[in-house]
Amino acid sequence: MAKEKIVQRNSIDAQYDVVVVGAGPYGLSVAAHLLAYGLNIAVFGKTLELWRNHMPDGMFLRSHWWASHLSDPHNLWSFERFFQEASHQACYPVPINTFIDYALWFQQQAVSNVDETYVSTVERHDERFVVRLVDGRHVYSSAIVMAPGLSYYAHRPAEYAHLPPELLSHSVDHGDLHRFQGKHVVVVGGGQGAIEYAALLHEAGASVHVVARHPIFWLAPDRSSERSLFEQILAPNAGIAPGWKNWALEYLPYLFYRFPQHTKNKFIRNHYVPAASDWLRERIIGRVNLYESHLISKVDEAGGRAQVVLSDGSKITADHVMLATGYHADISRLPMLHPSLLRQIQTNQGSPLLSPWFESSVPGLYFVGFTALRAFGPLYRFVVGCKAAAPRVTRAIMRQTGAGK
Structure with missing residues (x-):
């Protein structure tokens, strides 16, 4: 089975098609898609670490459960299926522990063998990447998907x-x-x-x-389950919040990318206030x-x-x-990116300049999740963005590596 191609802990000097750095919602979603297409991958990082260790009990998701699915290519491991198989009940707002239980269940089903060793450094040598781990191992890969947690980007004035x-x-x-x-x-x-x-x-x-x-x-009280047809026509339900702009961000998820950067910056600044x-x-x-x-x-x-x-x-x-001053994507804060690699990545205000496929200026190096906000828009601040990012990155890597053929 594809999921057996995840890295084994005792492997030394192993070669992979892709290494995913980070095991949060975006890292797990990308890994689920890559595995489904038969790529040989490794996933490094503690599963759901940000959610499990940096968010206190009693928190709730701002998003609905139906806007918080992790992504797999056949939609086998949805939040809805989790509710059917687990003891949790669908509700709003969703308790953080319910989401964590769902995401761990998703990981066990779709990405079963995450290696929870931290990555020490990522470098690029010739046409491949060298990934060194804190336990002394190092592996090689043709592509890297960076899915870092928000803690690296905490804004501290x-x-x-x-x-x-x-x-x-x-x-x-x-x-x-x-x-x-x-x-x-x-x-x-x-x-x-x-x-x-x-x-x-x-x-x-x-x-x-x-x-x-x-x-x-x-914000106005949630009425998503009781809104009239006329209200939904005026402002359709969407994963971020009701409204045509939010609907377009979710269902035309790559359109935002096409606008000039100054237009994107203005939109993010004016339409997504605290x-x-x-x-x-x-x-x-x-x-x-x-x-x-x-x-x-x-x-x-x-x-x-x-x-x-x-x-x-x-x-x-x-x-x-x-x-509680939010987050600012600045890849210079990612300690695992070797200085020689950082110098090769073109940035704008700390965020990497990305292709329409989430690829940086360094061939084979991809960034997903919050890091992609300035390029792809507010959808990628939320879990709902996983369903757009994961298949897009997977298709790009399939073409680049020629793997899975």
Whole structure:
């Protein structure tokens, strides 16, 4: 069977058609497609590590379950089938642990032998790549698919860099919030992540202050299951959110790529502003301190605590400042890319310039998921983008390597 062609842990100096770096939703989806076409591949990385270790219990997906399928070429391992075979029930919003259980089930069915060893370096020698692993092994491959987790791209504004780590973190640093029980925590940000972490911190026993530069934009209550035909014509259901623009991003997933970069940048900036789901509202209003339309003008350490001064002159003394300031794709932050390889990759504001097939300027080197956002659009911030990226990359690699013939 195809899935038996995954790398074995004792192999040394092995040659593969493709190495997939990362075992999150995008890495697993690409691997499932590659395996189905008989390619000899290796998948390296801890399965669902970001989701399992960097997202606390109690979180929910912003997306519906029907917009959160991982992708395999015959749609055998859908969320719907998982619900039929497992003890979980379809619901909205989807608990993070339900999604994790689904993704692990998908991995066991479609990509059964992920090697959870970390990749140390990826280099290109002549016409092939050399992948060195932290356990000392190294393997060779004709193609590399980079599917890194978001933790590499956490945006940490420079004005907070002087604070020591015991006073400052990014939300992605935390898989357990109970350490903040009885503490005063300032959460910086106004999007889904900031508001949900604020709710979870409050529920873990912290006193929470949310500082957002704009008013919190609350999304309308979800009505996807009860919208009339007329409403669906005006704004069809889509994986990101209802609306024709979101529908086009999902069902014409490569159209966005064709626009000039400045147009794409403007679209991403103007149409996907930070927002919070309506189901968080009752967990926030009256429960945490909201400082909307405020900036932090100064923050310093004093007496082992953070002294925060807001733009209106008010002050907060906090035990911790948590940055929920989002993510910025910058491949220079990927430690496994060897400097010699990084120099060969053409970029724009840190993001790789990609072909219509997700291939970088280095032949055989592909980037999927959030890294492809600036080239392919907002769809690839979400799991729903797996169904567009995985078959596209697979077709390109099939042509490039001539494998599977």
